[in-house]
Amino acid sequence: MPPTNVLSAQDEQEKLLDEALQTVKAQSFQMKRCLDKSKLMDGLKHASNMLSELRTSMLSPKSYYELYMAINDELHHLELYLVDEFEKGRRVADLYELIQYAGNIIPRLYLLITVGVVYIKCNEHSRKEILKDLVEMCRGVQHPLRGLFLRNYLLQSTKKNLPDVDLMEEVEEAVGKPADGDGSVNDSIDFILLNFSEMNKLWVRMQHQGHSRDREKREKERQELKILVGTNLVRLSQLDSINITKFRKVVLPGVLEQVVSCKDAIAQEYLMECIIQVFPDEFHLETLNGFLKACADVQHNVNVKNIIIGLIGRLAQFAERDPNGIPTDIQLFDIFSEKTAEIIQNRPEMPVHSIVALQVALVNLALRCYPTRLDYVDKVLETTVDVFSGINLEPLEYNSEVCKELIKLLKIPVDSYNNVSKLLELQHFAPLFDYCDLNSRKLISSYVITNALDNETFIEEHDKADAILRLILSLIVDEPNKGDVKTVEDPEDFLEEQNLVARFINLLHTEDNDNQYLILNTARKHLGLGGNRRIEFTLPVLVFEAYDLARRYSAQRDSDEKWEKKCQKIFQFCHQTISGLIKAELSELPLRLFLYGVLVASDVGFDKVETIAYEFLSQAFSLYEEEISDSKAQLAAINLIMSTIEKSRCFGEENHETLRTQCAVAASKLLKKPDQSRAVATCSHLFWSSKPSEMKGEELKDGKRVVECLKKSLRISSQCMDLSIQVQLFVEILNRYLYFYERGCEHININIIEQLVEKIREELPNLDASQDETDQINKHYQNTLDHMSNPDVNDSSYLQLLEKLNI
Amino acid sequence: HIPHRCNGVPAKFKRLLVPGKIQHILCTGNLCTKETFDYLKTLASDVHVVRGDFDENMNYPEQKVVTVGQFRIGMCHGHQVVPWGDTDSLAMVQRQLDVDILISGHTHKFEAFEHENKFYINPGSASGAYNALDR
Numbered sequence: 001m002p003p004t005n006v007l008s009a010q011d012e013q014e015k016l017l018d019e020a021l022q023t024v025k026a027q028s029f030q031m032k033r034c035l036d037k038s039k040l041m042d043g044l045k046h047a048s049n050m051l052s053e054l055r056t057s058m059l060s061p062k063s064y065y066e067l068y069m070a071i072n073d074e075l076h077h078l079e080l081y082l083v084d085e086f087e088k089g090r091r092v093a094d095l096y097e098l099i100q101y102a103g104n105i106i107p108r109l110y111l112l113i114t115v116g117v118v119y120i121k122c123n124e125h126s127r128k129e130i131l132k133d134l135v136e137m138c139r140g141v142q143h144p145l146r147g148l149f150l151r152n153y154l155l156q157s158t159k160k161n162l163p164d165v166d167l168m169e170e171v172e173e174a175v176g177k178p179a180d181g182d183g184s185v186n187d188s189i190d191f192i193l194l195n196f197s198e199m200n201k202l203w204v205r206m207q208h209q210g211h212s213r214d215r216e217k218r219e220k221e222r223q224e225l226k227i228l229v230g231t232n233l234v235r236l237s238q239l240d241s242i243n244i245t246k247f248r249k250v251v252l253p254g255v256l257e258q259v260v261s262c263k264d265a266i267a268q269e270y271l272m273e274c275i276i277q278v279f280p281d282e283f284h285l286e287t288l289n290g291f292l293k294a295c296a297d298v299q300h301n302v303n304v305k306n307i308i309i310g311l312i313g314r315l316a317q318f319a320e321r322d323p324n325g326i327p328t329d330i331q332l333f334d335i336f337s338e339k340t341a342e343i344i345q346n347r348p349e350m351p352v353h354s355i356v357a358l359q360v361a362l363v364n365l366a367l368r369c370y371p372t373r374l375d376y377v378d379k380v381l382e383t384t385v386d387v388f389s390g391i392n393l394e395p396l397e398y399n400s401e402v403c404k405e406l407i408k409l410l411k412i413p414v415d416s417y418n419n420v421s422k423l424l425e426l427q428h429f430a431p432l433f434d435y436c437d438l439n440s441r442k443l444i445s446s447y448v449i450t451n452a453l454d455n456e457t458f459i460e461e462h463d464k465a466d467a468i469l470r471l472i473l474s475l476i477v478d479e480p481n482k483g484d485v486k487t488v489e490d491p492e493d494f495l496e497e498q499n500l501v502a503r504f505i506n507l508l509h510t511e512d513n514d515n516q517y518l519i520l521n522t523a524r525k526h527l528g529l530g531g532n533r534r535i536e537f538t539l540p541v542l543v544f545e546a547y548d549l550a551r552r553y554s555a556q557r558d559s560d561e562k563w564e565k566k567c568q569k570i571f572q573f574c575h576q577t578i579s580g581l582i583k584a585e586l587s588e589l590p591l592r593l594f595l596y597g598v599l600v601a602s603d604v605g606f607d608k609v610e611t612i613a614y615e616f617l618s619q620a621f622s623l624y625e626e627e628i629s630d631s632k633a634q635l636a637a638i639n640l641i642m643s644t645i646e647k648s649r650c651f652g653e654e655n656h657e658t659l660r661t662q663c664a665v666a667a668s669k670l671l672k673k674p675d676q677s678r679a680v681a682t683c684s685h686l687f688w689s690s691k692p693s694e695m696k697g698e699e700l701k702d703g704k705r706v707v708e709c710l711k712k713s714l715r716i717s718s719q720c721m722d723l724s725i726q727v728q729l730f731v732e733i734l735n736r737y738l739y740f741y742e743r744g745c746e747h748i749n750i751n752i753i754e755q756l757v758e759k760i761r762e763e764l765p766n767l768d769a770s771q772d773e774t775d776q777i778n779k780h781y782q783n784t785l786d787h788m789s790n791p792d793v794n795d796s797s798y799l800q801l802l803e804k805l806n807i
Numbered sequence: 808h809i810p811h812r813c814n815g816v817p818a819k820f821k822r823l824l825v826p827g828k829i830q831h832i833l834c835t836g837n838l839c840t841k842e843t844f845d846y847l848k849t850l851a852s853d854v855h856v857v858r859g860d861f862d863e864n865m866n867y868p869e870q871k872v873v874t875v876g877q878f879r880i881g882m883c884h885g886h887q888v889v890p891w892g893d894t895d896s897l898a899m900v901q902r903q904l905d906v907d908i909l910i911s912g913h914t915h916k917f918e919a920f921e922h923e924n925k926f927y928i929n930p931g932s933a934s935g936a937y938n939a940l941d942r
Binding site (some may be wrong): 642 | 809810811812813814815818820840841842860861885886889890891893895896898899901902903905924928
């Protein structure tokens with residue numbers, strides 16, 4: 001059973017503190033009573049008793065602080081009383097002497113300070129001398145905790161009484177006697193610097209007190225007390241008479257000397273940060289060299305990176321707020337760049353990710369303060385490259401600290417410029433990619449492309465296009481994944497990636513035609529290496545861009561005498577590219593691309609265009625015959641071929657006839673009867689509305705062949721066994737007859753139509769009424785009849801027919 | 808035609824496409840990729856697509872009829888209708904599907920007209936991609 005009379009450490013502290021506070025309360029009460037009765041000496045005695053509580057070694061810093069604060073309040077009361085008294089005429093100097101005979105040093109010094117402050121306030125003696133005296137006297141307490149609080153009391157009490165005037169030395173000399181004995185700001189500086197040094201020494205001494213196993217506890221206690229030391233710096237910053245010169249010559253060197261020489265990491269880290277925080281940015285700008293040198297000299301386990309990053313951040317913000325605030329003779333970036341390099345050199349054990357973090361800060365500085373200086377950013381990137389090449393790293397793994405910092409570094413210029421074209425001017429941007437592993441490279445490449453897409457940044461020169469495609473190589477070609485980590489590629493991710501690349505290719509666009517051609521060639525070179533998986537996505541984009549280019553050349557034919565040759569080259573380019581796709585075992589896509597090419601060729605219309613178009617069409621046909629085996633796909637393909645021919649204008653009659661015949665044959669060779677019927681029916685349009693070049697824009701209107709097609713189509717339909725399909729086909733073909741009849745095809749007479757209508761009317765009732773299709777077919781038929789009786793159509797032969805059949 | 812012929816729906820248009828304000832989307836096809844389809848699905852829950860000649864997805868139907876309110880609306884891409892863009896040929900489709908409104912595409916040319924008491928719409932191209940049929 002644990003003994004109940006042993007209190008925990010915390011309870012122990014609470015008990016001690018309570019006891020102390022009780023004494024304080026009692027003694028202060030007594031003190032006030034005595035003072036009320038004007039019994040100064042007795043009052044002081046009680047004060048002394050009260051102060052003796054501060055002699056303890058048992059309290060933790062937190063508890064000591066509470067005690068200190070309580071006593072502080074009471075001493076203030078004493079101070080007010082004394083000021084009052086001496087305004088009435090009592091002599092301070094005497095009391096000041098007297099106090100020094102008090103017994104124990106702690107109460108003696110606290111009282112001395114209190115009286116000293118009063119002494120200063122009543123202006124009887126040189127301020128300078130009193131302050132000097134006090135700060136020296138405090139040396140008497142060498143115990144770290146007690147000493148710190150004592151000196152803190154000194155600092156707080158003298159807050160409003162430090163001389164803050166800047167007396168020029170010249171005045172002193174001219175006048176021939178020492179300046180106002182009251183003291184100038186220089187004396188205040190000396191005072192505070194001394195106090196600061198002593199406090200820092202005490203603070204550092206705490207590190208080495210006690211057993212080594214308690215080190216962690218001690219360090220924690222030190223952290224709790226850091227603000228006491230820092231207050232000295234705050235006080236320095238509050239002296240208004242300190243101008244930049246004084247700061248640079250006197251204040252900062254004094255502070256830095258103490259910081260560096262104490263050789264204590266905790267102190268150095270805190271104090272360096274403190275310096276950055278309390279003094280204005282204008283001061284920092286003038287003293288960078290000194291400050292950064294000190295950073296190089298601090299202990300090796302101090303986190304210098306954070307200090308420098310903090311400083312850079314502050315100055316960057318300052319520059320943003322006030323662009324004219326930075327004096328032109330201060331080459332901010334150069335200074336930081338140089339000094340940071342020195343620091344890194346001095347610390348060989350600095351981890352790589354910290355070095356990169358510093359580069360990140362430098363890049364931010366460059367971009368925020370000097371947005372036009374591309375070379376600054378490039379310099380930072382160059383430094384990083386040097387760092388990496390010096391270390392000879394393995395490709396950085398995606399999740400490592402270093403890699404994360406590097407990616408951060410690379411993203412900054414991308415976001416800042418929002419212009420990928422400008423990004424390419426940074427010479428050292430691309431080399432940094434080499435140091436990352438595959439996943440990181442993909443990540444940053446996607447980031448760059450996405451930025452381009454979001455900002456619609458067009459890449460207008462072919463060497464820039466070359467550069468950017470090299471940059472995103474990881475997305476374009478298959479790369480062996482170096483290293484042991486085998487990543488399984490997610491097919492969805494791959495798809496997304498390739499779509500991104502494809503969309504990006506659309507940005508490789510310029511209005512200048514010749515340049516565009518060069519860009520296309522460059523792109524083709526790079527993308528062609530992507531392997532079969534990728535070209536499916538990427539090459540079609542190039543083909544379409546090339547077609548567009550051909551049309552552009554055609555549109556500008558008057559200004560470019562070589563336009564025809566250029567168009568030819570373009571079509572060759574497309575042919576080659578599409579063949580590449582065929583080699584990758586694609587068939588439907590190349591077919592469509594060829595057909596599209598026929599349309600473009602037809603549109604462009606130059607001398608040799610017919611040859612090219614014919615070649616494209618034959619290629620399409622080959623694909624149709626050899627590669628496409630699915631019947632649904634076949635039907636779709638032959639329809640496309642036919643509709644393309646129907647629309648094209650570039651074929652002479654000879655070629656056109658061959659093509660028409662081919663189509664008719666192909667249509668009738670489809671496997672399924674319904675497909676055959678439909679395809680042959682579609683073929684009829686080829687004989688009617690297509691325009692071989694000899695017709696000079698007129699339609700062919702070969703009515704005989706049209707009717708042949710339709711008749712054949714009917715015949716095939718009757719061979720369908722499924723009655724429902726048969727009737728459906730009949731209605732469709734009826735509609736086609738009407739179409740050509742209305743256009744004046746002489747080979748169609750009203751009788752054919754009559755027969756067909758009758759046939760349909762006959763068969764309709766035989767259809768299975770429960771099927772949905774029946775309903776649809778009926779509606780279709782009804783709609784057709786409505787069309788025929790429609791007054792807008794206005795065909796008397798229709799009306800006669802309908803009457804005849806009693807419809 | 809994303810990404811084949813352009814890199815995306817133009818930004819100005821995209822700003823009008825606010826999710827939640829659109830109830831139905833009727834698309835005449837040639838989205839090309841699933842990515843574009845997914846984007847449409849974020850704008851409205853009811854998305855209808857018919858197959859265009861460059862669509863990757865084989866499963867879109869060639870034609871579709873959607874009933875919205877009292878109207879039967881038919882959709883087809885239009886590359887199957889020969890000659891392309893021909894009113895009478897489109898009318899054949901209208902009769903077959905028995906619809907009041909027929910929406911077709913392919914020509915990238917905006918049209919909206921009445922023909923024989925039925926309404927025909929061609930929305931043009933959502934992405935502004937060019938088409939070789941433009942003369």
